[in-house]
Amino acid sequence: MHKKIDSPQNTFIKKCLFLLDKSRERKKTGTFIIEGEREIMLAIKGGYSIKTILFCSEIFFGNLTNFKTQETEIIEVSLDVYQKLAYRSTTEGIIAIAKSKALSLKDLKFQHKNPLILISEAPEKPGNIGAILRTADAANVDAFIIANPKTDLYNPNIIRSSVGCVFTNNIATGTTEEIIDFLKINNISFYSAILQEAVNYDTCDYTKPTAIVVGTEATGLSEKWRTASNQNIKIPMNGEIDSMNVSVAAGILIFEAKRQRGFLS
Template identity: 60%
Template sequence: MKEAKLISSVQNPQIKKILLLKEKSRERKKTGLFVVEGRREIELAQKGGYEMETLIFCSEILVDPTHKSLLPDLKHQVVQTSKQVYEKIAYRETTEGVLAVMKSKEHAIEKIQFKNQSPLILVAEAPEKPGNVGALLRTADAAAVDAVLIANPKSDLYNPNIIRSSIGCVFTTQIGLGTSEEIIAFLKEKEVNIFCAALTASKNYTYSDFTGSTAIVVGTESTGLSPNWLKNSEQNIIIPMQGEIDSMNVSVSAAILIFEARRQRGL
């Protein structure tokens, strides 16, 4: 491992670059880089095939000095910072004292590949809140879905809020990004049955057969799914409500539907 240089000024150009990556989606897209904070998240990113550019740590905060295990080869730059500088670039209020600058991946729909003959796919149309995207990705990881497809995304995938709320599951699941039209065309080409969570022309989700190639599609809590999805739906499905409201948080609804599909598949 290369010897770590010490940075003790928040005015250092490298620190300013990290702050830009953390705060600006435009900078992440322009450079193809993003920031990951925390040992577990960094290890999951590496396991997911993401390439590390720089490891940054603060020895005053880092509880476990074996951060060297995060560096399997010698090509990464290693930077040590003062506590003041690290607290400036850290995203979490309570931090482990280690973060990394990683290289992003492409998430084109056409690059999605299925290992199973009857894949289970989670589709989310225009999720607005990064926290909801993170929760959807945690559900996808827990259920080991074959892919997550995000239609008309409102946040870039490497938003720190998505990484944090997904606790690194953004790196563990195959993800495709595209317009609703592109994703619908992709699913039809792959002969995947589309089941849309919707209030109209729907039947109880437990009565649907999710054992074949299945895409479960969820929309926003405020507007639901766009007409194009409903027009191309094999069957609209609904989770019966027992109270006064007619909808739940999108990540909760997705979890219920995805795990019903898993139950039907005997997994």
Template identity: 65%
Template sequence: MSKIKHLSSLQNSLIKKVLLLKDKSRERKKAALFVVEGQRELELALKGGYIISTLFFEPSLSLEASLDKYNTVKEVISVSKEVYQKIAYRGTTEGIVALVESKNNTLENLKLKNKTPLILIAEAPEKPGNIGALLRTADAANLDAVLIANPKTDLYNPNIIRSSVGCVFTVPIAMANTSEIISFLNTKKIDIYCAALTASVNYTNVDYTKATAIAVGTEATGLTDTWLNASKKNIIIPMEGEIDSMNVSVSASILIFEAKRQRLTS
């Protein structure tokens, strides 16, 4: 591990940089860096092949001995409690914040290892909490990939990292526009099934054992016609109450685990 420095000034240029990266998507994209807080999240980032550029720790909250796992980090900095409270964004904390190098989450960089992949597609998700929940489902189901079409939110938004409990680092993710993703799926002969309210069949009456992509839209408007026209079949979860839709992450979980069930029993 590199020699540990110490910072106690809130006016330090590096601390100001952390605050900008935490709050501004534009700054994250420009610097190709983002902020991660917490031992578990950072361990998952390392496991996922991410590079930690700078590690900040507050000695009274984190044991210096536990820093041994970060021996590849370029720069390690001890900070005062005041500085740590300024750069941390969680109410409960473990005393560790880091700057991590972004990955290029393009379709060109996505490698599908399974010959019959199971993929989740989310079109234009906006709420970080929903995106985080979708990524937790993807991790739990060990999906081959999550594709985000027409993204509205920066993937490295701190709230996505927090709500995904680090699953943003454990799942292969690519972001592109709808036409690019449909072309990618067609080229690889991956069947598309769209969650939709109209012209749909019961989600249990579809065969997901072949190469499959399940697409979900926003709760407000659902999937666009471009997706519905590209769908092999539209699928629906029967609703027995007064409303006709559920939270997108809940719906995605039901559909994904039906696909998993079929694959385990086929």
């Protein structure tokens, strides 16, 4: 038997709403909210521990055992409660509370001896972060690293815009200085997408351990990346402006590296 919550004013439901709205609450409790069957399954596949499943029997018709472990609590909620918690207008009637990961550089492990890494410095907009995560997933990079993160990675907007790719990628965060040190210690060449002292991106060799580094559209990359990188790279543009969406730029650069490695099919 599982318990049922009918009132949106329930203390536990209020705590769930805090998790949705407040990064501080997510960090304090070490938990976050996942909405949707696919996203929850991707989180489980990505090694995330599911503490609680909340479902609305009026909407959800799947198999709860797909999401349950020994430590998972199952709670049925009324339609009123579910609609209070649901972030999306089109929804599947299931929400999870999961334990977050530290995402520390020191815990980062590569599956291959010749890793390909995508690095994004100071991304702020959840939509852009989600799109870069989807790019990283599509390229199946060995790691996605965020330098100087400005936004909580477990923000519901990021989970939603990444379509769950926040769970499919091997992710770490750190300061720009820490990441540069990490790359040098591990003998990983890195190429910074920056206009100064740059060569066309397709003239470089990305077949050895490589990291591609992108900045924001507004401010680009910090000076540290410009001076420390093995080579600065640029994407030639023929239009009136000299920038493009960061996820598009990341896709062009990372898939050139994939092409050189013969990983495209």
